[in-house]
Amino acid sequence: MLVVMKNDATEAQVQAVIKEIEDMGYRGIPMPGALRTAVCIVGNKGSVEDSRLLALDGVKETIAVTKPYKLVSRETHPEATVLTINGIQIGGGKLVVMAGPCAVESEEQALTIARFVKKCGAQVFRGGAFKPRTSPYSFQGLGEQGLMILEKVRQETGLLIVTEATDHTNIDIVQKYADIIQIGARNMQNYSLLRRAGQALKPILLKRGLAATIDELLMSAEYIMSEGNSRIILCERGIRTFTENTRNTLDLSAIPSIKEASHLPIVIDPSHAAGRREYVIPLSRGAVAVGADGLLVEVHHDPLHALSDGMQSLYLEQFGELMAQINRFKNWV
Ligand code: PEP
Ligand code: MN
Numbered sequence: 001m002l003v004v005m006k007n008d009a010t011e012a013q014v015q016a017v018i019k020e021i022e023d024m025g026y027r028g029i030p031m032p033g034a035l036r037t038a039v040c041i042v043g044n045k046g047s048v049e050d051s052r053l054l055a056l057d058g059v060k061e062t063i064a065v066t067k068p069y070k071l072v073s074r075e076t077h078p079e080a081t082v083l084t085i086n087g088i089q090i091g092g093g094k095l096v097v098m099a100g101p102c103a104v105e106s107e108e109q110a111l112t113i114a115r116f117v118k119k120c121g122a123q124v125f126r127g128g129a130f131k132p133r134t135s136p137y138s139f140q141g142l143g144e145q146g147l148m149i150l151e152k153v154r155q156e157t158g159l160l161i162v163t164e165a166t167d168h169t170n171i172d173i174v175q176k177y178a179d180i181i182q183i184g185a186r187n188m189q190n191y192s193l194l195r196r197a198g199q200a201l202k203p204i205l206l207k208r209g210l211a212a213t214i215d216e217l218l219m220s221a222e223y224i225m226s227e228g229n230s231r232i233i234l235c236e237r238g239i240r241t242f243t244e245n246t247r248n249t250l251d252l253s254a255i256p257s258i259k260e261a262s263h264l265p266i267v268i269d270p271s272h273a274a275g276r277r278e279y280v281i282p283l284s285r286g287a288v289a290v291g292a293d294g295l296l297v298e299v300h301h302d303p304l305h306a307l308s309d310g311m312q313s314l315y316l317e318q319f320g321e322l323m324a325q326i327n328r329f330k331n332w333v
Contacts, residue, residue, distance in 0.1 A: 001048045002063045002076050003028070003039040013058030014039060020052060029226070031077055036060070038077075040070050042226060067261065068215065069222040072232070077263040083203055083231050085179055088123045088160055090203075090233055091265030095330055096294035098124035098162055098267070099319060102309035103131050103139060104146035112301045114153045116316045120323040125150070125159040126296060130166040130174065131308060132186050139307040143170075147177040154179070162205055162296075171196050180205050185237055185272070188212055188220050198227020205296075207235040207269070210248070214257055221264060234258060234266040235296060238273025247275020247312070250283050255290040267294035271312045277303065280314055281322050288326050297322065 003017055014030055017039050021028035026043040041048055050062040067073045082092035090096050099117040104110050104127040114125050129146025131139065142149070150161045164182040165171035171193065174181055180203045187193055188209035197204045204224055208217045221232050236255065238248025250273035258266050270283035284295055300306045300313035314322065 001041045001044070001050065002065055003041065003050075003053050004060045004063060005037045005039070005058050006060045007036050009037065009058030009060075013056070017053060017056055017059060020056060024048070024052070029071060031071070033077065034079055040065070040076050042070050067218075069218045069262075071225040071230070072218050072221045072262045072264055074261060074263050079263060080259075081230075081263045081265060083233065083265065085160055085203060085231075090267075091293045094293070095288060095326065096124060096267065097122040097323065097326075098126045098294060098296045099299045100126040101300045101306065102271075102298050102313065103128045103141050103307055104149050104163075105142070105307050107149045107152060109301065110149045110153050111156065113299055113316070114157045114159060116301070117299055117319060118157045118159055120320050121327070122323075123160060124162050124180065125153050125157065126162050126182075126298070127153075128164045128182075128308075129177075130164055130170050132164070132166050132184050133308070144173055147173065151177050165193070165197070168193055168196050171200065175200050175202050178202055180233070183207060185209050188217065191223060194220055194223035195227050198224040198229045200229055203231035203233060204229060205233045205235055205267075207237050208239065208251075208254070210240045212239070214254060214261065218258070218262055221262070232264050233293075234262070234264050235269055236266060236273075236292075237269035237296075246273065246279065248273045250274070250286070252286050252290045255287070255292050259291065265293040267296055268292040269296040271296070271298035271309070271314075275312050277312055277314050277318065280312065281318070281325060284322055284326055285329050288329050295326070 018028035028039045065075045083090040099122040131141035160179040162180040165174040182205045185207040241249040268287035270280045298313040299319045303310040303313040
C-alpha cells in the first residue's frame with residue numbers, strides 16, 4: 001500500500017506516518033516525488049487496514065499496490081526515474097552508451113578502446129575486472145589490478161566506469177573504483193549480493209538472469225531498493241530459448257513491458273544477446289526503436305585475440321558505425 005501525503009505535508013507528518021506504520025508491524029519507506037511525498041508500506045503479507053493512517057494529519061489518500069514488488073513499481077512511483085551520475089543522465093529520454101571490452105586485459109588495451117569509444121560519443125566505459133566465467137579454466141579477470149586500470153581510464157578520458165561485482169567478497173573494492181556497479185545475469189538472484197548492492201553508495205546496473213521472468217528481475221531490483229539504494233538501472237541482455245543461431249534471444253518486448261511495470265531506466269546489451277558481432281548493430285537499432293534508455297556494448301581493438309567474448313565484440317570502426325547509425329536513427333524514431 002502507498003500512503004500519499006498532501007502537497008503541503010511537513011516532514012514531521014511524514015515521520016508520524018512512518019512511525020504509525022512501524023507500530024502496525026510493517027516498514028514505511030518515504031518516496032519523494034515531483035509534487036508530493038508518498039510512503040510505501042512494505043513487509044505486509046495481506047491487505048493493510050488503512051483507517052489509522054487516513055486519520056493522520058497530512059495524509060491525502062491510500063492506494064493499494066497490486067504488484068508483489070512495491071518500491072520499483074510504477075504504481076508506487078508514476079514518474080520515470082532519471083539518474084544523474086557525474087552529470088551524465090540515465091533515463092528520461094536520453095540514450096546513454098556504455099561501451100568497452102568484456103574484460104580489462106591490460107592498460108594499453110583498455111585505454112586504446114576507451115579513447116576511441118569516447119571520441120565516438122560513448123559516456124560510460126564498461127570492462128570487467130572480476131569475470132564470472134562458465135569454465136573455471138577461463139580467464140577470470142585481473143581483479144584489483146583491473147580496477148586500477150579502470151581508474152586510469154576514468155582519469156584520462158572522463159568516462160564513467162561500469163564494472164562487475166561478482167560476489168560479496170569483491171563488492172567493496174569494486175565500489176571504490178566504479179561509478180556504476182554491475183550485477184551480472186548469473187547473479188541476478190544472488191540475494192546476499194543484492195542486499196549488499198542495496199547498501200552500496202554507488203548506482204547498480206542489474207542484468208536480467210538467463211532464464212528470469214520480468215517479475216523476477218523486478219523482485220531482484222526490489223531487494224536492492226528495499227535496502228536503501230534506489231539508483232538502479234535494469235539491463236536486458238538476452239534470455240535462453242531453444243534457438244541456436246544466437247547466443248541468447250534478445251527480448252525486445254521486455255522494454256515496453258518493464259516501462260509499464262516499473263519506473264526504473266532500462267538499457268539493452270545486444271552483445272551478450274547476439275553472441276556475434278554481426279548482429280550487434282541491427283539489435284542496437286531495435287533497442288533504440290523500442291525505447292531503451294541506453295546500450296551496453298562490447299568493443300575490442302583486437303577482438304580475435306580478446307581474452308573473453310571476442311566473437312561478440314565490435315571492431316573499433318564498427319563501433320563508430322553503430323554510433324553514427326543510432327544517432328541518425330534516434331532522430332527518426
Ligand atoms: C558482461 O557484461 O561481460 C557479462 C558477463 O554479462 P552477463 O552477466 O549478462 O552474462
Ligand atoms: Mn562479456
